[in-house]
Amino acid sequence: MVTESRKLAYQLLMHVEAGAYANIKLPQLLKKSNLSKQDRGFVQELAYGTLRMKIQHDALIGEVTEIKKLETSVLNILRMGLHEFLNMRTETHAAVDQAVELCKAEAPKAAGLVNACMRKLSSNAEQWLEELNSGEDKVATFAHPKWIIDALSASREMDTAGDVEALLIENNKSPKPQMVALPPNPLPENSISLPLSEFGFESMDGLDLTNYRYQDQGSQLVTQIAAKAAPNGNWLDMCAGPGGKASLLAAIASQRDSSLTAIELYPKRADMVRHGLKGFANAKVFASDALTFDYQSDYELILIDAPCTGLGALRRKPESRHNKHPGQIQELNEIQRNLLSKASTITAKGGVIAYVTCSPLIEETTSIARWFLDNHPDYEILPWSDYSDISANKNRSTLQLWSDRDNADCMFLALFQKQ
Numbered sequence: 001m002v003t004e005s006r007k008l009a010y011q012l013l014m015h016v017e018a019g020a021y022a023n024i025k026l027p028q029l030l031k032k033s034n035l036s037k038q039d040r041g042f043v044q045e046l047a048y049g050t051l052r053m054k055i056q057h058d059a060l061i062g063e064v065t066e067i068k069k070l071e072t073s074v075l076n077i078l079r080m081g082l083h084e085f086l087n088m089r090t091e092t093h094a095a096v097d098q099a100v101e102l103c104k105a106e107a108p109k110a111a112g113l114v115n116a117c118m119r120k121l122s123s124n125a126e127q128w129l130e131e132l133n134s135g136e137d138k139v140a141t142f143a144h145p146k147w148i149i150d151a152l153s154a155s156r157e158m159d160t161a162g163d164v165e166a167l168l169i170e171n172n173k174s175p176k177p178q179m180v181a182l183p184p185n186p187l188p189e190n191s192i193s194l195p196l197s198e199f200g201f202e203s204m205d206g207l208d209l210t211n212y213r214y215q216d217q218g219s220q221l222v223t224q225i226a227a228k229a230a231p232n233g234n235w236l237d238m239c240a241g242p243g244g245k246a247s248l249l250a251a252i253a254s255q256r257d258s259s260l261t262a263i264e265l266y267p268k269r270a271d272m273v274r275h276g277l278k279g280f281a282n283a284k285v286f287a288s289d290a291l292t293f294d295y296q297s298d299y300e301l302i303l304i305d306a307p308c309t310g311l312g313a314l315r316r317k318p319e320s321r322h323n324k325h326p327g328q329i330q331e332l333n334e335i336q337r338n339l340l341s342k343a344s345t346i347t348a349k350g351g352v353i354a355y356v357t358c359s360p361l362i363e364e365t366t367s368i369a370r371w372f373l374d375n376h377p378d379y380e381i382l383p384w385s386d387y388s389d390i391s392a393n394k395n396r397s398t399l400q401l402w403s404d405r406d407n408a409d410c411m412f413l414a415l416f417q418k419q
């Protein structure tokens with residue numbers, strides 16, 4: 001019999017194949033199950049790992065069968081089985097046995113084929129993998145699409161941040177969850193603090209999520225730098241949903257005698273922001289388009305955490321590398337430029353626009369910053385390193401984080417001050 005946890009991991013893969021987001025669907029599936037904490041961890045490791053390594057798995061499966069002829073269900077069963085014995089602690093014979101059992105339950109007609117493929121893979125996959133790794137082609141070795149490897153390489157080179165391989169390897173790992181203590185709450189007793197954020201610590205069970213939230217330390221850092229660079233007064237978050245940065249910003253604003261207006265285009269996401277900002281009397285949330293919102297004042301700080309490809313968070317969103325394509329960048333660039341142009345009309349003199357992306361791609365980071373400065377001569381760039389002493393590239397006035405170096409999402413930050 002196949003175990004409940006493998007069935008659940010398989011279901012998640014099938015939902016993701018049909019368009020679901022793994023990080024949203026997994027909690028829904030787990031909620032309906034009676035699995036132990038350990039088994040839940042196993043489901044996540046198996047499903048997320050299988051999603052991340054799909055390109056490599058398919059290259060290996062292609063050695064034993066004609067992949068295009070396989071049903072998605074059968075292909076996912078083979079990917080999972082392969083992932084278990086290559087990258088997890090499962091014994092090879094158990095991985096083969098469980099793949100066959102899963103196939104009997106989900107796609108019984110293909111059980112013989114899965115048995116034959118898994119046996120060939122279990123004898124040869126490690127050797128084929130070695131051959132792959134010793135070749136020039138990084139796509140299957142690092143399990144990333146070529147256009148993403150090329151785009152990340154270009155950004156690494158520009159930032160003199162070392163070979164891209166270290167980042168690609170990091171993108172294939174599961175990051176440990178991180179948390180933030182919303183000021184003025186102190187870090188919890190016995191917590192392990194994080195180097196990038198004065199409020200950050202490694203996740204702990206059983207905390208009151210009113211005062212402590214899950215948040216990557218890269219997001220915490222850019223929010224803190226933005227707040228440090230800005231004068232007190234009216235602060236605005238133009239792209240607030242689901243509300244992680246808005247909550248930290250509201251908490252900092254309440255220490256600084258400042259207010260926060262948070263805007264989010266989609267009503268459901270605006271509700272999430274509202275939930276996060278409950279209890280902050282200095283904060284208001286609006287479900288609206290930030291480009292057409294009826295602003296009642298100028299702002300001392302405007303945070304634009306812009307829609308972007310999200311290629312800086314590949315560790316946490318295991319399927320996203322497969323869903324993105326380069327054609328999306330131009331459309332996102334237009335949104336990014338429109339948001340910045342709008343912000344430029346409502347920034348107070350001396351106020352600061354903090355442009356943030358969860359992507360290191362040059363087209364949505366440095367190129368946009370350059371475009372903004374070229375077209376808005378009344379703004380000057382503020383060097384990030386005036387507000388933080390972390391060891392990133394201080395020769396650049398904009399900040400680029402890297403998951404392998406910083407144990408954070410690859411966030412980008414540019415600060416523009418109105419003269």
Ligand SMILES: C[S@@+](CC[C@H](N)C(=O)[O-])C[C@H]1O[C@@H](n2cnc3c(N)ncnc32)[C@H](O)[C@@H]1O
Nearest residue numbers: 239240241242243244245264265289290305307
């Ligand atoms: C990268 S996410 C922001 C993440 C958020 N700052 C956080 O830390 O949780 C970008 C958000 O901007 C929203 N958005 C996109 N265009 C917008 C617009 N014109 N006005 C307001 N919000 C917009 C998207 O719906 C999305 O929720």
